[in-house]
Amino acid sequence: MSNRFTVSVPCLLLACALAQASSATPMPQTATREAAILRDAALPAGARVHAEASATPALVAAITRADAALFAAVFDRCDATTVRALVTEDFEFHHDRGGLVAASGERFADVIRQQCERRRRGDDPASRRELVPGTLAVYPVGDSGAIETGVHRFYERDAKGGETLVGAARFLHVWRNDRGTWRVARVASYDHYGVDASTNASGDRAVDARAALDAVVPPLLADKHVPSASIAVIEHGRVTVVAAYGEQAPGVPATTKTLYNIASLSKPLSAELALRLVAAGRITLDEPMANAWADPDIADDPRRLQLTPRLALSHRTGLPNWRRETGGKLAFLRAPGVAFGYSGEGYEYLARFIEKKLDTPFERLAERTVLEPLGLHDTAYTRRPWFDGRIARPADANGKALEPAFAEHALASDLVYSTPSDYATFIVAVLRGDGVTPELATERARVQASRMHDFCPQPADDCPSDAGFGLGWEVYRYGDARVLMHTGMDEGVFTLAYFSPERGSGLVLFSNGANGPQLVMPLLDRLGRDRDFVATLRRQAP
Template identity: 55%
Template sequence: MKRIARLPALAGFALALFAAAVQGAAPSAGAGPQQRLQAALPALLAQQRIASVSIAHIENRRLVFSIAQGEAGPGSAATPATLYNVASLAKPLSAETVLRLAARQNVDLDEPMYTHWLDPDIAGDPRARLLTPRLSLSHRTGFPNWRDGKLAFQQQPGTRIGYSGEGFEYLARFVANKTGTPLDQWAQQLVFGPAGMQETAYTRQPWFDGRLALPHDGDGKVLPLQIRTQALASDDVFSTPRDYARFLIALMQGQGLTPALAAERARIQSDRRADFCKPPRANDCPQEIGFGLGWESFLIDGRRYLLHTGKDEGTFTLAYFSPDSGNGTVIFTNSNNGAQAVLPVLDLIGQDAAFVALLRRMAG
């Protein structure tokens, strides 16, 4: 299991330097977002020492463009077909798989998991009987992000947020044991297949060959690439932004869920407003902020936004969508500096201004 520190979706913005200025060739007057990005990205990547960025953008629940700029590896140009490690953007994929299993009544979001999986490290701890799929999906298991040799509770399950990859891995073991089928196989059947996602996988596939973006450190040095042979629910899925955009569109279309379950995905399960809205943010705080099921959920001026980021060594990724506006954007990079591309890219796209303004305040 990885020991790399991961950034919770929201905290990742607070720690990253997003205020990178976009300099270089100016797009022509009246240019659309795709043309603005094509003109500005070369200078942005050079300025911030980002190896490559690949972007897919959605408007009105339709994929309107997918572009890539920079190098997937030395001498190899990134294209919209380049596969990136999405890091913690694996979690929304796994969360959606569990929600669709709940829609089929294969699992219940509030059933105790100990009946089908009980980690030996916590078998003697009565708190293990409190764990449910809902607590894993909303980061309230009480587990750390990753165990330090042995799994242990840091706090009482269900009491407060504690971002945890271990919680997702625990849930995956429960699903596999209860249903007799691994979570990644369910994802292929219930999520990837129906959404038309043919460029996303939890484990190494023959079609990976020649398509992989290599991770880079902040100085541009190529880092070792890790590809799983056994799936993780929380990390190391490979995908393209355009395929991940197909996933977001499927969510906005309500694919595979009852309306009640689709609403549960966005409903605040773990409220962060009291912590986030302290001075100096008290006067410009969103109406709602916290974790839903697999996503961080915001309500700003009556409009809902769902967000997640991913960060591994040499990788930064982001995806957001608004089920109300029908817009969304996916940004994948293969660089430790990748977070510095986010605000410039979103500014150039020019959608969902209130949400982008919130991200800017968080980064300020």
């Protein structure tokens, strides 16, 4: 991973969309949905967006004042007359949920009048709009126009004057300077997301997280040649933000329903199946797997008798990661239980043991025990018809698209396809301890195979107090708090997920680029969560 990141935006997405509207080059997702609204925005004749120019301080100040005046009239004063004076005659307001809200300045003023009347009657609550600090951007259009973008929050006020944060959205405004007065010609309000929060503070964190993602991810993808990233944020034990950026395939925007090969993030899902089977009394953590299964390659090796589910889940089987490392034939690299050694083969061994003992295909057990109970309808171990049109194509370090890989039969260790929303839902269930006993939840998050010497050969302030593998997850301890993490990497794919049981925080990142690891540190730095864990990751970064 790289911990250096410089924002470089030689041609802003929106500016490119306008200045190159007739180009055959596919536009990024954000530009695609905005371009249609702006293409007919009736800007001054001959005006062009200055794609590489930045707004002067005077222009930024003028647009900031005009923005504040417009929204004060709409939300604070309910002043339809002022609203009408601040929008053009041919004004249009496009809303991703409400469609075309108004197609003229007079119609928009009427909408505000009706809204204000409902508030006076008490049918609608009073509300307030707040611009999220650091998100406002202004771009000049010729000498008498401007484009404004940003993120804003919405609050509802109660009768006692208290406020509750209820949501946020991205916005785009096209302004015209009409003989010295700035008026809005077009408004696009989109990517609305509600806030499920018990307090305004937690809601603010969710909105700030989305604003941080919106600001950092698009330029980061371009800089690192990663086609797309899809992200879920967990706060207070809930999924609070889900967002997707970039393209799942050339010319196809990524969405929150795009499916990614999650690579080795398959292992925690499979570990969850094993732990739930233990909780149900169908297998045990420490029984010899040889009682039900022995791989033919090691059938005559007495060390096979020492293999248990616990050793497989904590990567202490002594087996290689893949048998190709031992000449295509499975063989022990070391005695079971003596040392950590990351092993996909260990997980496949566990899967075959479970299948043989329970006389049920591994994938069907995973569906019945984990995927269906948790409502993970966008997650599967093998290819399904509903994958069509939803796959994130992997890409090499230069961003060149590669062919996606799929499992011919279910693998416990790799090639599961999922969405960050589904995976974050899974993590929330783990946070709650669903489906397992408290004792098993403790074992899952206990370091079973220490790796402290690998992470921190010498004590340092950025070292955890303990680190290693638990059951299915890497475990880092910081005093009384633990962070569980796993990553995945296949050709042209990188994924990461982490969460803290004590803090209720977490993140899921799926990307379809070989340079995906380079997204991690800039993204986590911008979000500003779990700084002790982030410091540990920075220590591991080259």
